[in-house]
Amino acid sequence: MQKLYVLYDSGCGLCSWARRWLASQPAIIPLTFIPAGSATAARLFPGLTRPGEPPDELVVVSDDGAVYREGSAWIMCLFALEEYREWAGRLAHPLLLPLARQGFALLSRQRARVSRWLSLASEAEIAGTLHQVNAPACVRLPAESSGTWGSE
Incomplete structure (x- = not known):
């Protein structure tokens, strides 16, 4: 795998923010x-x-043709990043995979705090923390403002 294509909803504030952060x-x-x-x-x-048609929240396609959706798409985005690959591996655990989106939100906002507990916590403890994170929903922006984002 040499490259990942990230298909995101350019009319969604969360997806556009995630694109800029990534x-x-x-x-x-x-x-x-x-x-x-x-x-x-x-x-x-x-x-x-x-x-x-309204796009999926996030879809990742590898250059070898693999398609990742939902939690797996968020994990693949983290896997591609230098400083987040280990966290992607942790979030891929079966207990955490359904919470990958919350994990992405938490990792991208509170890196120092997450660094402390990720290296010491069990998957069950991490899952407990992620269950408490309220991941923002994908919300469509008003039509007049969607033209300024995702113009690539």
Whole structure:
């Protein structure tokens, strides 16, 4: 795997924020961001997203054709980053995988705190913490403001 394509909802504030955050991190595997439902997405990944339909929250496609959705997509994004690969491995644990989105939210906001407990906590303890994190929902932005985000 040499490259990951991240298809995100460019009209969603959370997804656009995640794209900016991911792009600002040093990556081991290069990330290419593509607005889901765009002409580029349709050309590169026919059938994966459809123009005019609400896109999935986040879809990651590797250059070897693997498609990751839901928690696995968030984990693959972290796996690509230099400083978050170990955390991606932890979040891939069966107990934590359903909470990967909350883990992404917590990791990206409170790095120092997470660093302390991630190295010492069991998967059950981490799951307990993640259950308490309220991950923001994907919320569609008003049509007039969606044109300023995700214009790639």
